[in-house]
Amino acid sequence: MALRAVLAYGAMHKSVVAQERVSGIGLTKEELQRYSRHLIMPEVTTEGQKRLKAARVLCIGAGGLGSPAALYLAAAGVGRLGLVDFDRVDLTNLQRQILHGTKDIGRSKLESARDRLHDTNPDIEVELHECRLSSENAVKIVADYDVIVDGSDNFATRYLSNDVCVFAGKPNIYGSVFRFEGQTTVFAPQLGGPCYRCLFPEPPPPESVPNCAQAGVLGVLPGIIGMLQTIEAIKLIVGIGEPLIGRLVHFDALKVQFRELKLRRDPQCPVCGENPTIFAPIDYDQFCGARNDDASVPAISVQELKGKMDARDAFELIDVREPFEFEIARIDGAKLIPLGEILERVEELDREQTLIVHCHSGRRSEQAVRLLKQRGFANVHNLEGGIDAWSDFIDPTVPKY
Numbered sequence: 400m401a402l403r404a405v406l407a408y409g410a411m412h413k414s415v416v417a418q419e420r421v422s423g424i425g426l427t428k429e430e431l432q433r434y435s436r437h438l439i440m441p442e443v444t445t446e447g448q449k450r451l452k453a454a455r456v457l458c459i460g461a462g463g464l465g466s467p468a469a470l471y472l473a474a475a476g477v478g479r480l481g482l483v484d485f486d487r488v489d490l491t492n493l494q495r496q497i498l499h500g501t502k503d504i505g506r507s508k509l510e511s512a513r514d515r516l517h518d519t520n521p522d523i524e525v526e527l528h529e530c531r532l533s534s535e536n537a538v539k540i541v542a543d544y545d546v547i548v549d550g551s552d553n554f555a556t557r558y559l560s561n562d563v564c565v566f567a568g569k570p571n572i573y574g575s576v577f578r579f580e581g582q583t584t585v586f587a588p589q590l591g592g593p594c595y596r597c598l599f600p601e602p603p604p605p606e607s608v609p610n611c612a613q614a615g616v617l618g619v620l621p622g623i624i625g626m627l628q629t630i631e632a633i634k635l636i637v638g639i640g641e642p643l644i645g646r647l648v649h650f651d652a653l654k655v656q657f658r659e660l661k662l663r664r665d666p667q668c669p670v671c672g673e674n675p676t677i678f679a680p681i682d683y684d685q686f687c688g689a690r691n692d693d694a695s696v697p698a699i700s701v702q703e704l705k706g707k708m709d710a711r712d713a714f715e716l717i718d719v720r721e722p723f724e725f726e727i728a729r730i731d732g733a734k735l736i737p738l739g740e741i742l743e744r745v746e747e748l749d750r751e752q753t754l755i756v757h758c759h760s761g762r763r764s765e766q767a768v769r770l771l772k773q774r775g776f777a778n779v780h781n782l783e784g785g786i787d788a789w790s791d792f793i794d795p796t797v798p799k800y
């Protein structure tokens with residue numbers, strides 16, 4: 400029993416930060432004061448704090464999950480914090496992306512994040528990677544870091560970050576949120592657990608999984624999941640506790656319930672299995688079907704729609720969003736038929752007429768176009784970018800949500 404405890408302690412106490420790097424680190428008088436609440440814990444002490452200072456953590460995304468993660472990692476004294484993002488701060492972000500403030504609207508998320516993080520802790524280095532993480536740049540970016548916190552919101556980036564972390568032998572801390580629920584785990588095949596592909600060998604069909612912009616998310620939810628990811632990062636760096644390797648924690652905010660699921664490695668996994676077949680990044684947009692090269696869904700731009708309206712062309716505009724969305728914002732003349740009702744109300748539509756279908760961002764309407772084509776509608780088009788693009792490029796008086 401005692402031996403087991405000692406062995407377990409030894410196994411747990413392996414930091415992911417190379418000891419050579421930690422040895423060269425000292426703490427200033429100011430730092431001793433700043434981190435005093437850490438230092439007085441026997442599990443951390445100055446040794447653990449030096450590991451944090453020596454550590455390099457990459458946050459993929461400076462959004463809902465990346466906000467709390469980056470803020471707490473900075474506050475905890477992680478010496479080098481990398482951020483990957485390409486977006487600008489938008490008013491709809493502020494309900495959950497607490498790295499950014501109202502004054503930052505329109506600014507690059509990374510610049511806004513850097514200012515906020517340096518305010519929290521001027522002693523840390525913040526490295527900005529202003530780009531979309533891609534098959535071309537991911538291996539190089541990830542190489543500089545000890546731990547990766549994946550705060551991405553799409554499947555293509557999740558598979559990409561998983562794969563490059565497996566190639567590089569780095570732990571990838573996964574988090575995802577949906578409405579009132581979220582989940583997190585640590586993917587680290589090199590430490591005995593599965594990777595993302597072990598659980599999900601194939602991505603879901605793109606139209607089957609709505610993102611936060613379509614399904615909504617309680618603003619505080621990514622806060623909780625992002626902080627759980629941060630705790631895992633800190634544990635891996637300091638070398639304490641039991642990391643969430645091979646375990647997935649699911650949180651339900653409405654029930655205030657945490658559930659734990661055991662995860663297993665798949666020996667057939669194409670990246671971390673016994674006979675891997677993938678050794679370098681692939682084309683993730685194609686793999687996840689994110690690219691709109693589906694010729695079966697003809698598309699029309701908001702500018703083309705405006706042209707048709709101005710020219711008084713004959714067509715019918717169908718809005719496949721939900722009634723509460725129609726209440727928030729609508730395009731004049733659109734007929735509301737929610738996606739879930741489109742097949743039972745198909746007789747309301749004129750097969751001879753040109754149909755233009757729109758939704759919030761263009762994904763539900765794409766699915767509606769597919770369904771209508773399967774029912775024999777020949778002249779049906781998807782409005783690219785949905786009412787969001789209409790508001791951006793044609794009519795700014797249409798509220799965005």
Ligand SMILES: [Zn+2]
Nearest residue numbers: 594597668671
């Ligand atoms: Zn795997």
